[in-house]
Amino acid sequence: MHQEIMTFPSRYFYEERLRILPPETAGHAVQISLLDYPQLEQASTLEQALSSQRMIFCATPLDKIGAAHKTNRHEAEMVGELVAKIQALYAHNGRPFTPRSLGIITPYRAQIAQIRQALQQKGIDVDLITIDTVERYQGGARDIIIISLSTNTASQFRSLISLSEEGVDRKLNVALTRAREQLIILGNGELLSGNAVYRELMGVCFGV
Template sequence: SHYDDVIKKAITYYPYFLVVGPPGTGKTRNIIFNLIEYYLKNTEDKILVCAYTNRAVDEIAQLLNQNGFQNDFIRIGTKDSSELKTNVLAYLIEDIDLEALETKIQSCRIFLGTAHSFLSNSEIFELIKFKIAIIDEASQLLFPHIAGIISEVEKFILIGDEKQLPAVVLQENFQTKVKNQYLIDLGYYDLGISYFEFLLSRAQKNGWNFAYATLNVQFRMHQSILKPINSLFYEGKIQTFPSRNTNSEIDAIVQHLANKLGFDSSERVIFFDLPLDSSRKANRFHTKIIADLIIDCYKGYSEIISTETLGVVSPFRAQNSEIYKLLPPELQKLVTIDTIERFQGSEREIIFLSLPFNNRYQIRYSSNLLVLPNNQVIDRKLNVAMSRAREFLGIFGNFHLISSSKIYSKLADYLRDHNLIVSLTNYS
């Protein structure tokens, strides 16, 4: 009923609506797909659906294919934009004649692509009059990224989460500050924040509860993983879906890790305390242990380990590279090892989060801080990193260092208070 209420509000309010979707709340399946389905069945409107990344667009395209709408959408973009070739305009142009293509475009109801693809193919707006735009990953899109889209529609729905990674901005902070008094009066102080974040802040300050809604039920994470994320980032407001899917085979791997490393398998977030290393952006203790654990899990459970099982996340590419080198070729293909930025939007059953910091400067340099309306400061990168795991999250780092950092001190307090720290100083 919560999601039904959000859908009703999103449909009713004009000219825009904001959906705040914390990690694992099913934004694509429960909001985006249901909105598309509503407009298809109850209106004659042309629907523009876009996102920041091709990965997110792929996910939407797959849902449309799986639910019988494979003939109802055209994907805007180049041939190389996705491995999914279904209905990509660049291929349609080659396969059918001009008259048939025009008929296909005019009869199609859904147009799907990245925001960049629509802006790069702006002639689509001369051919099609869109009534509604549904924009995913909106908290990663600056106003110039979507201005050319939202100005062409009667209504737009933005879906994002200001507490996850923001838009990439290359300019220094002082270069993005707004100087136009009219924009300042509206509350738009910084061009470096997403249009989603600006509109959300304005709605919250003015008490416009009709203009936005926050999803509060998550389907991804084990309850033990949700607890610290809920406490650190979401004020305890997220609930776990009562019948969240679980995987008994993954439970067996977690139990194996618990037996090997000495922790209670009912706890699904464990901090593994390790020594500092003199290397600048890699820690040899982390790399050896994480690689050993991955190889050990594969030896015992190779029949159930897939590309969705194991993932390694670290803020530093050098650390990821060292771990990758220690894995045999078959595991290099099976295990996703990447930076926090590139892992956003993905998830795995088991995540090993390596924090190879040697000093507080590295922690600050690797963080992406957000000051909330209550003046609480959170690290959006830490939120993303911790929320990639479905069944187990192992965090590797130096506990003394993170507990001395203002950015990580609340995480350290939570781990200490809940007895979730295991020393691996003598690991062999």
């Protein structure tokens, strides 16, 4: 895990005890540089962020239609846009895009289906990308993790938080620590700001 990504979970979930393994450690993946963007001066804010920021927060509107079904079409469409841009960056940098390059975490099965549909509409091979809940991601990691929170109401957001006896949000901890090199979070800023930890998390991310 890159140092910039590790800092937040270390502070809020591990009492500053997380450490980056030394490069000579067996099986340790060396931290890699972010992907260069062609003609950066002409790139959009999102494109510039993808090539320069380790932690990104994409503010998305609530989906009143999808609230009852635990889906957010705005986030699904944004995920499709993000993946397309990331794959283009990989191609430009001559770096192979593999099943270990990128993963997508979202709390609801219905949102998984929505994201799959959005990716397929962009012609993206969904077999190269694991889209799943945080529980099923435990023990796995990807270079880039996209988190689609897909919460449209305060009650949905409250049900998303899973605290341990020590007061640690276990689901958020696992989701954040799946990312090795870059972390991208999608959610409604106004809704998330009602929780102190999520508010701090948004504060350390580059906002687009």
